[in-house]
Amino acid sequence: MADTALHLTAMPAGRRKTRMLLALSVLLAAASALWLFQGLGEGNRAFILQLRAVKLGALLVVAAAVAVSTMLFQTVAANRVLTPSIMGFDSLYVLLQTAMVAGLGVAGFAAIPQLTKFLAELVLMCGLAVLLFGTLLGRGTRDIGRTILTGVILGIMFRSAAGLLARLIDPNEYAVVQAASTVSFTRADPVLLPIGAGLTAAAIGVALWLAPRLDVLALGRDTAVSLGLRHGRMVVVTLALVALLVSVATALVGPLSVFGSPAFFGLVIAGLAHALARSHRHDVLLPAAVLIAANILVIGQMVFERLLGQQAALSVVIEFAGGLFFLYLLLKGRIR
Amino acid sequence: MIQLSGISHRIGGAPILNDITAELPRGKLTALIGPNGAGKSTLLRLIGRLEPLQQGSIHIDEMDLTRTPSVDLARRLAVLGQQTQIASRLRLSDLVAFGRWPHHQGRATARDRKITAEALETFGLGDLSHRFLDEVSGGQAQRAYLAMTFAQDTDWLLLDEPLNNLDMSHARGLMSRLSGLVGSAGKSVVVVVHEVNYAAAWADHIVALKDGRIAATGTPDEVLNAGTLSALYDTEIEVARHQGRPLVLHH
Ligand SMILES: Nc1ncnc2c1ncn2[C@@H]1O[C@H](COP(=O)(O)OP(=O)(O)OP(=O)(O)O)[C@@H](O)[C@H]1O
Ligand SMILES: [Mg+2]
Numbered sequence: 001m002a003d004t005a006l007h008l009t010a011m012p013a014g015r016r017k018t019r020m021l022l023a024l025s026v027l028l029a030a031a032s033a034l035w036l037f038q039g040l041g042e043g044n045r046a047f048i049l050q051l052r053a054v055k056l057g058a059l060l061v062v063a064a065a066v067a068v069s070t071m072l073f074q075t076v077a078a079n080r081v082l083t084p085s086i087m088g089f090d091s092l093y094v095l096l097q098t099a100m101v102a103g104l105g106v107a108g109f110a111a112i113p114q115l116t117k118f119l120a121e122l123v124l125m126c127g128l129a130v131l132l133f134g135t136l137l138g139r140g141t142r143d144i145g146r147t148i149l150t151g152v153i154l155g156i157m158f159r160s161a162a163g164l165l166a167r168l169i170d171p172n173e174y175a176v177v178q179a180a181s182t183v184s185f186t187r188a189d190p191v192l193l194p195i196g197a198g199l200t201a202a203a204i205g206v207a208l209w210l211a212p213r214l215d216v217l218a219l220g221r222d223t224a225v226s227l228g229l230r231h232g233r234m235v236v237v238t239l240a241l242v243a244l245l246v247s248v249a250t251a252l253v254g255p256l257s258v259f260g261s262p263a264f265f266g267l268v269i270a271g272l273a274h275a276l277a278r279s280h281r282h283d284v285l286l287p288a289a290v291l292i293a294a295n296i297l298v299i300g301q302m303v304f305e306r307l308l309g310q311q312a313a314l315s316v317v318i319e320f321a322g323g324l325f326f327l328y329l330l331l332k333g334r335i336r
Numbered sequence: 337m338i339q340l341s342g343i344s345h346r347i348g349g350a351p352i353l354n355d356i357t358a359e360l361p362r363g364k365l366t367a368l369i370g371p372n373g374a375g376k377s378t379l380l381r382l383i384g385r386l387e388p389l390q391q392g393s394i395h396i397d398e399m400d401l402t403r404t405p406s407v408d409l410a411r412r413l414a415v416l417g418q419q420t421q422i423a424s425r426l427r428l429s430d431l432v433a434f435g436r437w438p439h440h441q442g443r444a445t446a447r448d449r450k451i452t453a454e455a456l457e458t459f460g461l462g463d464l465s466h467r468f469l470d471e472v473s474g475g476q477a478q479r480a481y482l483a484m485t486f487a488q489d490t491d492w493l494l495l496d497e498p499l500n501n502l503d504m505s506h507a508r509g510l511m512s513r514l515s516g517l518v519g520s521a522g523k524s525v526v527v528v529v530h531e532v533n534y535a536a537a538w539a540d541h542i543v544a545l546k547d548g549r550i551a552a553t554g555t556p557d558e559v560l561n562a563g564t565l566s567a568l569y570d571t572e573i574e575v576a577r578h579q580g581r582p583l584v585l586h587h
Contacts, residue, residue: 219434225406228410229407
C-alpha cells in the first residue's frame with residue numbers, strides 16, 4: 001500500500017489518471033457524434049448540422065467554463081461546497097436585461113447589435129467582479145469569506161432591484177425580459193460563439209499553466225506563503241479567471257442557474273472530479289472536471305431534447321441523473 | 337544570523353510587540369520561550385513573512401526580508417506555524433512532497449522524490465504515507481508537517497511549538513534531530529518551546545519574551561536560573577542541575 005502511494009506521487013499524473021481522462025474523452029466524442037448525426041433527415045442536412053454544431057459548441061463552452069470556474073473558486077475559498085454561482089453574476093445579468101429593456105424599450109432592446117450587447121455584458125460583469133475582488137487586495141487577501149459574503153448580498157440586491165424594475169415596466173416589455181433571462185443554447189449565435197470559445201479556452205489555458213501554483217494555493221495561505229508562493233497575487237489572478245469564465249458563459253447563454261439550483265451543477269461536477277481524479281493536482285482535476293461537465297451537459301441536453309421531447313427541464317435531467325451518480329459515489333465512499 | 341531591528345507590531349491598535357532588537361545566531365539551536373501571549377508566534381510569523389512587517393527590519397543572513405522574493409526566501413528559510421490547517425485532502429506523501437516545491441516549482445526531479453521519501457522515513461511515516469491527513473492522529477499529522485518542513489532543506493528552520501502533540505519519545509527524537517542538523521549539517525534552528533527543560537537540554541541560545549518585549553537572552557546557563565524564570569513566568573521556579581545543564585523544577 002505504502003508502495004503504491006509513493007508510486008503515485010512519483011509518476012506525474014499516473015497511468016490510471018490518463019486512462020480515466022481518455023475514457024471520459026471517448027465518451028464525450030461519442031456523445032457529440034450522436035448529438036450531431038442522430039436522426040439527421042434527408043433534406044437540409046448542412047443546415048441542420050450547422051445548427052446542431054453551434055449548439056454543441058455552446059454546450060461545450062458553458063460546460064468547460066462552469067467546471068473550471070467552480071474548481072478554481074473552491075481552491076481559492078478552500079471550500080468544497082461553494083460555487084461561484086453564489087456570487088450574484090446571474091442576478092446582475094437579469095438586472096442588466098431588465099434595465100436595458102426599461103431604458104430602451106422593446107424595439108430599442110431588439111436593435112442592440114448582439115456583439116455590442118455581449119461585450120457590454122462581459123465588461124460590466126467582469127467590472128463588478130474586479131470591484132468585489134479588489135476589496136480582497138485591500139485586506140491583504142486574508143478575508144476571502146467576507147468577499148464571498150459581499151457577493152452573495154450584492155446578488156440578492158440585484159435580484160430585488162430587477163424585480164422592482166420588472167414591476168414598473170409594461171407586460172410586453174416584461175415578456176421580452178423574461179425571454180432574455182432564460183438560458184438558451186440556441187441564443188449563442190455563430191458570431192459570438194467563437195469569441196466566447198476563444199476567451200474560455202484562453203482562461204482555461206492560463207489555469208492549466210498555473211496548475212502547479214494552484215496546487216500550492218489549495219494548501220491555504222500560511223503554507224503557500226512559507227513555500228514561496230506569491231499568495232495575494234495568485235488569489236487575485238485566480239478570481240479574475242473565475243470572473244471571466246462565469247461572465248463569458250452567462251453572456252453567451254444566459255443565467256446559469258438553469259442547471260438546477262444555482263450551486264448544484266458546479267457542486268456535482270467538482271465532487272465527481274475529485275472522486276474520479278483522486279488527486280490534488282490541478283493538471284488532472286481541471287481536465288477531469290471539464291470532461292465530466294461536458295459529458296453531463298451534452299448527454300443531459302440530448303436526453304432532454306430528443307428522448308423527452310423537451311417535456312421536462314434540462315435542470316431536472318441534470319439534477320436527477322447527476323444527483324443519482326453523485327449519491328452513488330457518496331455511498332461508495334468515493335466522495336468525501 | 338537573523339538580525340531583528342526595532343520591530344514593533346500592532347493588531348487592531350493593540351501593541352503586540354514593542355521595539356524588539358535581537359540577533360538569532362547562525363549555526364545554533366535557538367529556543368524562544370515565554371508565557372502565553374508573550375508574542376513568540378507573532379515574532380516567528382514576522383520572520384517567516386507570514387505577517388507583513390509593520391515597523392523595523394529583519395535581515396536573514398544577507399537578505400533583507402521585505403526586499404527578497406518570497407520563493408528565494410523559501411529556499412533559505414522554512415517556517416512551520418503553531419496551527420497549520422490544510423483544507424485539501426492530501427495523502428501524507430503528497431503533503432511532504434510539497435516541501436520540495438520551492439526548489440522545483442512543479443516539476444519534481446528524482447532527487448526531490450528521494451528527499452521526500454527520506455523525510456517520511458525520518459519521521460517514521462513510511463507506513464502511513466498513503467494515508468490521508470485527516471485519517472491520522474494529531475501527533476502523526478504534526479510529524480508530517482515537520483517532515484514537509486525538513487524536506488524543504490533550508491539553512492534556516494523556524495518551528496512554532498513543534499513538540500505539540502508529540503509523545504515523549506518523538507519529542508526527544510525531534511530535539512535530537514534538530515540538534516544534529518545544527519551540529520553536523522550546519523543548519524540554524526529557531527524553535528518556540530513551552531517545556532523549558534527541552535530548551536535547557538538541547539538549546540545553544542535562548543531568547544525569552546514577555547509582554548511583547550525581550551526579557552532575557554543568552555546561553556541556557558545565563559537565562560535558565562531561578563530568578564529570571566520566576567520573573568518571566570510570575571511563578572516560583574527552582575532550578576537544579578543535571579549532567580552539567582540546568583534542570584527546571586516547576587511541578
Ligand atoms: N489576530 C489577533 N487579534 C488580536 N490579538 C491577537 C491576534 N493574534 C494574537 N493576538 C494577541 O497577540 C499577543 C501575542 O500572541 P502570540 O500568538 O504571538 O503569543 P505566543 O507567545 O505565541 O503565545 P502562546 O504561547 O499561547 O502560543 C497575544 O496577547 C494575543 O492575544
Ligand atoms: Mg504561540
